[in-house]
Amino acid sequence: MSDISEAGVVDAVGKDLFIGGKWTAATGGKSFPVHDPSTGKVLCEVADATPEDGKAALDAAVAAQADFAAMAPRERGEILRRSYELLIARADELALLMTLEMGKPLAEAKGEITYAAEFFRWFGEEAVRIDGGYAVAPNGSGRFLVHRQPVGPTLLITPWNFPMAMGTRKLGPAIAAGCTSVIKPAAQTPLSMLALAGILVEAGLPAGVVNVVTTSNSGGLMEPLIRDGRARKLSFTGSTAVGRKLLEQCADKVLRTSMELGGNAPFLVFDDADLDAAIEGAMQAKMRNIGEACTAANRFYVQRGIVEEFSRRLTERMSALPMGRGTEEGVVVGPLIDEAAVEKVSSLVADAADRGAQVLTGGSAVDGPGNFYQATVLTDVPKDAKLATEEIFGPVAPISVFDTEDEAVAAANDTEYGLVSYLFTNDVKRALRVSERLEAGMIGLNQGIVSNPAAPFGGIKQSGLGREGGTVGIDEFLETKYIAVSL
Incomplete structure (x- = not known):
């Protein structure tokens, strides 16, 4: 270059x-x-x-x-x-x-x-x-x-x-x-x-x-x-x-x-998941595009038995990410799009911390020039925190704990959005059962990226109408005309 x-x-x-x-x-x-x-x-x-x-x-x-x-x-x-x-x-x-x-x-x-x-x-x-x-x-x-x-x-x-x-x-x-x-x-x-x-x-x-x-x-x-x-x-x-x-x-x-x-993607990790794959998937789902994506993991729900280990390992990965201008070699965390984006992320993190969330790494904007915000991990995020319901659009991973499958699904679906959900488990029956129960147009099952031009992209509820990509993507630009022929 x-x-x-x-x-x-x-x-x-x-x-x-x-x-x-x-x-x-x-x-x-x-x-x-x-x-x-x-x-x-x-x-x-x-x-x-x-x-x-x-x-x-x-x-x-x-x-x-x-x-x-x-x-x-x-x-x-x-x-x-x-x-x-x-x-x-x-x-x-x-x-x-x-x-x-x-x-x-x-x-x-x-x-x-x-x-x-x-x-x-x-x-x-x-x-x-x-x-x-x-x-x-x-x-x-x-x-x-x-x-x-x-x-x-x-x-x-x-x-x-x-x-x-x-x-x-x-x-x-x-x-x-x-x-x-x-x-x-x-x-x-x-x-x-x-x-x-x-x-x-x-x-x-x-x-x-x-x-x-x-x-x-x-x-x-x-x-x-x-x-x-x-x-x-x-x-x-x-x-x-x-x-x-x-x-x-x-x-x-x-x-x-x-x-x-918009999206408010939940990221569910069950205690039988491959933790290496879950951490890698979390990094992809959270940090693709610096977190500025409708598909970005917005809420992490981790089963109690592994939440401490998951939080520790995710914090290690996030805290080690190089930040800087995107043209610099090795940079992973670039700037957010503008000052308003930095202000929004800062406000959401401050609100969560005020309500009792713990900041494990990051948690603040970086002095200019540029619109930089630190890669951040939060734990013990309460349900009433604003970032539990609002799209973050930044490099912030808020972690909450769950005990049962029903609890995880209820938390994941507790949003007006339904673009994508992520699910990590090695139990095949649970994988299919939970995938069908999650209210989202797309599911990332044991992977942190769902976008593919050959697959239908889109959401339900207030995440949108119609689909882009895949064999159905062209249907959005076509009308069907029926011609009746008498013999």
């Missing part, structure tokens, strides 16, 4: 809006800064789209929809395949760009590029597998034809914590299905999406199929597009609070929606 300059990867990315296949300045020439969370310094300025710019992007998507829907599925798949190859070829540069704007360590950023690319490879293969049907009517007098076609222009909103993968996870199935889109990345991390736009053009994506609008005013830009009525689907990844507002807006025009919202 030493031969790749930080300034070089930032300078190589377009800073304007990408509308109708062209780089376009925002109305009035407005822009906003993108900061390096490890230093607080401004990396660059990018275009700040207005509602008028948003309308122009939707105009371009609508204009391109009919021709793109008619494109051969194989051709759409080949565009995604070429995009996959370009992402892999440029993984080092793209990883550095991501680390600069988001903060995650370089090794993890490169892992995300690989993960992001896989969505393009997977959905490139799914493009030619869109199925239909032909059946005889029950009375024999006619035939049923079932045809699946693109839902139409889509609105896509991605978060800052996985700035490339959340884009490809939405764009992959949209392109494969034949849908055009307007995509709005988070204001904190727009550069990865702008770089992806350039890659899609290079791979041969027609003008207007993907339009990227960056803005400092997400609501002001997106609400008029939702209420416009010409877009037929919204896909959003972000907080449950924002998701609720978007659902209300979508109801006005009855837009199809898929939502990947």
Whole structure:
């Protein structure tokens, strides 16, 4: 990585809006800064789209929809395949760009590029597998034809914590299905999406199929597009609070929606678990992306017989993690995304400590520059602590004890969220029994990572609607049309 300059990867990315296949300045020439969370310094300025710019992007998507829907599925798949190859070829540069704007360590950023690319490879293969049907009517007098076609222009909103993968996870199935889109990345991390736009053009994506609008005013830009009525689907990844507002807006025009919202993942460790595997899984589930993930383990429940040993070993691992700027070799704990994130984590830990939780390691923010917070382990966390119900989004592992299986399941399900749950046990019967009882869309059984482009990703309860990835991911971008044929 030493031969790749930080300034070089930032300078190589377009800073304007990408509308109708062209780089376009925002109305009035407005822009906003993108900061390096490890230093607080401004990396660059990018275009700040207005509602008028948003309308122009939707105009371009609508204009391109009919021709793109008619494109051969194989051709759409080949565009995604070429995009996959370009992402892999440029993984080092793209990883550095991501680390600069988001903060995650370089090794993890490169892992995300690989993960992001896989969505393009997977959905490139799914493009030619869109199925239909032909059946005889029950009375024999006619035939049923079932045809699946693109839902139409889509609105896509991605978060800052996985700035490339959340884009490809939405764009992959949209392109494969034949849908055009307007995509709005988070204001904190727009550069990865702008770089992806350039890659899609290079791979041969027609003008207007993907339009990227960056803005400092997400609501002001997106609400008029939702209420416009010409877009037929919204896909959003972000907080449950924002998701609720978007659902209300979508109801006005009855837009199809898929939502990947907040999480409050429980991590259950039974006393018959492989403790080595449980500790390794805990580190993955907690510290992936510095804890800034909806899938991050938020609450650790450990059976009484092993809680002391588990807490000791987890504390040893967490306290030994190197902290620093993500571009530095060996760093595992990078900065949180901004000052507000540090303040939230600090508040949650202080509240737990005030209520009786014990801090085994960490427990405080690090003086600047940068938005750093120590890797932290808490034990004896009371049920009324705020971090027992709120998403932490930081490197904090709160541990509570349980005695019985019923107690563990009840504690795990005692949340409005239901994205993912983690379970460690070597008892096969218990593994199946508890997995079925846990109220979550995904279960990590004896492993700390569940995300895979070939598997359906999504939650239940207030963690979202619909699924992304897997064989069902493309369904979110397709309508089913039934044609009755009389013989």
